[in-house]
Amino acid sequence: MHKNKNKGLDFSLDTLRHSAAHLLAHAVLDLFHGTKTGVGPAVEDGFYYDFLRDEPFTQEDLISIEKRMREISDQDIPLERLECSKEEAIKLFKDLNQDLKVELVEEKGGEKVSCYRQGDFVDFCLGPHVPSTGAIKHFKLLSVSGAYWKGDESGRQLQRIYGTVFFKQKELKDFLYMQEEARKRDHRKLGPELGLYSTNEQLGGGLILWHPRGSASRAVIEDFWRKEHFKEGYGLIYSPHIAKLDVWKTSGHTEFYDALYPPLISDSVEYQLKPMNCPFHIMVYQSTQRSYRELPLRWAELGTVYRYERGGVLHGLLRVRGFTQDDAHIFCRSDQLEEEIRRTISMALRILKTFGFEDFDVFLSTRPEKFSGSVKDWGEATDALEKALKAEKIDFSVDEGEGVFYGPKIDIKIKDALKRSWQCTTIQLDFNLSEKFDLTYVGEDGEFHRPFMIHRALLGSLERFFGILIEHYNGNFPFWLAPVQAMIIPIADRHNEYAHHLYQEMREKEIRTEVDTRREKVGYKIRDAEKNKIPIILVVGDKEVEQESVSVRIHTEGDKGQFNFKELLEKMLDLNKNRDLEITL
RNA sequence: GCCAGUGUAGCUCAGCGGUAGAGCAACUGAUUCGUAAUCAGUAGGUCGGAGGUUCGAAUCCUCUCGCUGGCUCCA
Structure with a gap:
């Protein structure tokens, strides 16, 4: 953790950022009376504070707020920690007319609560903080956007002001420079400029036209991908883009998946555009009776899927409505599970390294509160994932309870040339679909058994991965x-x-x-x-x-x-x- | 979907109530040239779309679509 040794003061960058958020709120309340404050934490690249106010904050407002922040910083006002009872705190914020704070204290406060005061600004906060506002010098407000109160979409919408702060002027300058660099190598600018792809208003949002040049690179990626899968003993599958609605009822998608396009109706039969490839691979599995001798079965497909993503989330190649997953499903016995996971991990890393990615963050996500399948299967599978990671000598962190409802998973995030993190590889166990479609194989004992089903994508989707590549190389492809x-x-x-x-x-x-x-x-x-x-x-x-x-x-x-x-x-x-x-x- | 911003020629942008402008790119002509821009000329826009206010709208208002930054979600 960064420490500010220069001034003989001892606080972390997070503390500095959190205090900067207080400074922001202080300035906003000075300038815009009657504004109600929400929460204001430190985040990865800086800090933000949420405000409830009828008028929107404009760019000009941001400038005057920043100016006011500098004034308060120059006054070097000490921050003092106050401790009082919950009731006193509620009264304090009621008197200040800060209803959101009252709500927070009521919800989060114990018997004793702490607040921080700087001049006439008080905030409900655990701390710690910098000793005085003068410690916050090298900051900049970045943007304003909407955010829901407590993240609840049906709740009130607040205005969130983002900013960043550093210990040194140079660090702030470097950060802004990196942002500028990132902007310059934005795939949405480079992609069309280099004739790789385009989008088109008439065509529709989130739909990508791969031009000959982009397609040339894509074909190389696909050929490489196929060769690697062949080496690893995979078979290839091609499946259709639609299937009768019944398939998706069985899989549970119609009930639980919210990004489905509406069904197409033809001769009064309903067909569903596919959001995933899994059911098709399952049907290949079920086309005949399977024996334990055949397992593991590894089937891969560059499967194009369609998901109706909400308008506001579409983003260049990174978030689209039609995309091609480098999908695969592995059906195996429990005694094969660890080995299959191992092979998948090492294959993923080998492929990603070929594209020039060297830094990886690996996460193992375990059973969440709501889950399908049995506790025993979850335990066995999670064990296998963990053992596989250890056998491959991979450092990983465990996201306790962060698994999807249908099974534990391993995610691999890559770091690009600008040290930004992107999730590509995901390796997930699926207890739900194997159950829903009643997958079986005949074991050595002549009885029916349920295979483990591993769902995995290494690159994620070709669109997204290509977008990441463009930015990673800054368009200068190897x-x-x-x-x-x-x-x-x-x-x-x-x-x-x-x-x-x-x-x-x-x-x-x-x-x-x-x-x-x-x-x-x-x-x-x-x-x-x-x-x-x-x-x-x-x-x-x-x-x-x-x-x-x-x-x-x-x-x-x-x-x-x-x-x-x-x-x-x-x-x-x-x-x-x-x-x-x-x-x- | 929600909040905010934004949309003028292929690109970068100017014009912000009084008949649409520049640079680059494109095209045509001349130049046949040695490592990041040869010169000259031509053409190109119902100012994202629809409606409204006005004698008159790129400019003001409403709706709508795309895009941008977030929220939420996610490959």
Whole structure:
């Protein structure tokens, strides 16, 4: 934990942020009388405070609030801790006309409650806090948004003001710089700019058009994915996009899943657009009687599903309404469970590392309060998950009670180049569907047994994963993933023939290449190719034609000089084969 | 879905009650050129959509759609 040693004071960044939230509330109450305060905690990137007020806060308000905060900070008002009885606190906040606080004290306060006072501002709070407002110096208000009182959608809506604060000015500057960097590499900007994908108002929100360039990368990802699954003994499945409503009644989706599109009706039969692939894989399982000898059965599908996500949550490629999961289901016996989990974890990490992700956070979620299946199965399965993680020597944290109702799960989050965390891999046991569809196999003993069903996605969804990749690489895809791997630039018309000859040869070897024969100067064409973040640029002129060579330029690095074409081609094939992240010549 | 913001040419933006503008991109012509922008010209918009106020709306109001930041949810 960060400590502020500079001033000989001893408090954490969280404490500083929490105190900054108080400072924010103090300033708001000074400027906007009658505003009621909600809660104001420290969060990952700063802090926020919720306010109840009829008028919305504007950008200008934010500026004046920040100014007022600075004034209070400059006054260096001490924060004092008050302890009183619950009744006294309730009276205090009633007198201040802070109904929300009264509600909070009534709900959360014990016999004794603590409050913090700075000047004429008092807040119900456990603390700890910084000694005085002067300790809060390097802060900035960031945004204002809506938030529900106590997170309850049917309840009152408050206005939430976000801000951030650091110990040092430089840390604040760095944070704002990182935010700016993140904004610049936003996949919603880069994706369309690089011709990878687009969305379209007429088409509908949350629906993605993969353009040829985005599709080129996607195809590479899919091919790699299929090869890895083949190596791991998976079979592939293709299933339809709709199924009779009855399937989803059996699975329980019609009752419990809230993102279903309305059913389609044809000849008075109702069909449901699929939100998940599981029932189809289950039906493949049930197409014949299964024996214990066949298990484990591992079936994977790049299955496109449709979920009606609420308008406000749609976000570029990361949150859409139609997406392709890299889904798989493993049906196995209890004695195979640990091994299957182990294999899945190591496969997931191997694949993610190939894409250049090195940092992972792994979480094991255990049985929640409401659950389906038996306590015994949950225990056995959770044990197997834990053992598998330990056997793979993976550090993980346990999210007690955070499992989904149908089974325990392991989630793997990756850290991208900007140290942001994204959940991709999820490995979940499913006791619910195996029960609902009454899955069985015939055991050694001739009796029917219920298999364990593991549901897993490694990349999550192709749309989402691609969005993460764009931002991780800042659009500078490694050679093997780049939509266009090489751009050939002839200097003058008389070099076009040689350029096309190179093009043809590279295309035959499955190098994704293009030729720029526009009547423009080399500098212009290079600039264009660089802007498109194409990894390798091949410039050809008189020298190159004569020597069967190419002048190589590597994106972000510049001119690398002349190379023999055949040797360079071999090198490019190696880069593809090894899925190298860097180009070395 | 909710709160707030936002929507002008492919992109970045100006105009904010009086007949739509710039730069880049595109197209046409000239230039045949050696490592991040050659020059000149042309074309391109029912100002997201619908309704209203007004003599007159890109500009004001209402509704609606998309997008953005959150809430809630989640791959």
